[in-house]
Amino acid sequence: xxxxxxxxxxxxxxxxxxxxxxxxIMTPQEFAAGCAQGAAGAxxxxxxxxxxxxxxxxxxxxxxxxxxYAACKDRAASLETGADPACLAIIQGEKDRCMDYCNRxxxxxxxxx
Numbered sequence: 656x657x658x659x660x661x662x663x664x665x666x667x668x669x670x671x672x673x674x675x676x677x678x679x680i681m682t683p684q685e686f687a688a689g690c691a692q693g694a695a696g697a698x699x700x701x702x703x704x705x706x707x708x709x710x711x712x713x714x715x716x717x718x719x720x721x722x723x724y725a726a727c728k729d730r731a732a733s734l735e736t737g738a739d740p741a742c743l744a745i746i747q748g749e750k751d752r753c754m755d756y757c758n759r760x761x762x763x764x765x766x767x768x
Contacts, residue, residue, distance in 0.1 A: 681759045683713045690749060701742035705734060705749050713756050723757035 690706035708730050717723040731750040735743060 678759055681713075681756050683710065686710065686713045686752065686756055689752065698739075698741050698745060701738070701745050705742075705745050708734060709749050709753050712753055717757075717760075720757050720761040723760065724754060727753035727757060 687706070687710055690702075690709065709727075712723075712726045712730055715726065717726065727750055730753070731746055734746045738746060
């Protein structure tokens with residue numbers, strides 16, 4: 656009974672925090688595969704560069720989610736310098752996937768905090 660109450664409280668806390676669906680941890684290999692699928696688009700050179708930069712993020716070690724988030728944001732800021740609008744959209748999309756990677760690595764949920 657006590658375990659059930661703890662589990663219920665934990666689940667309710669995750670729901671209140673915005674975790675509507677628990678997902679498995681995303682591996683760096685899964686991240687690379689998803690990025691490679693997107694790289695076949697119109698701006699292949701931009702996609703390849705963005706994938707390479709974010710692949711380095713997801714293979715690095717982070718103590719906590721804040722460090723992982725900071726790395727995603729820093730890489731986006733450096734990539735956005737001088738990028739054309741089409742490339743900016745690719746950068747934003749991969750930044751979002753990077754943030755999702757961080758969420759799933761540390762909280763196993765899709766809550767964008």
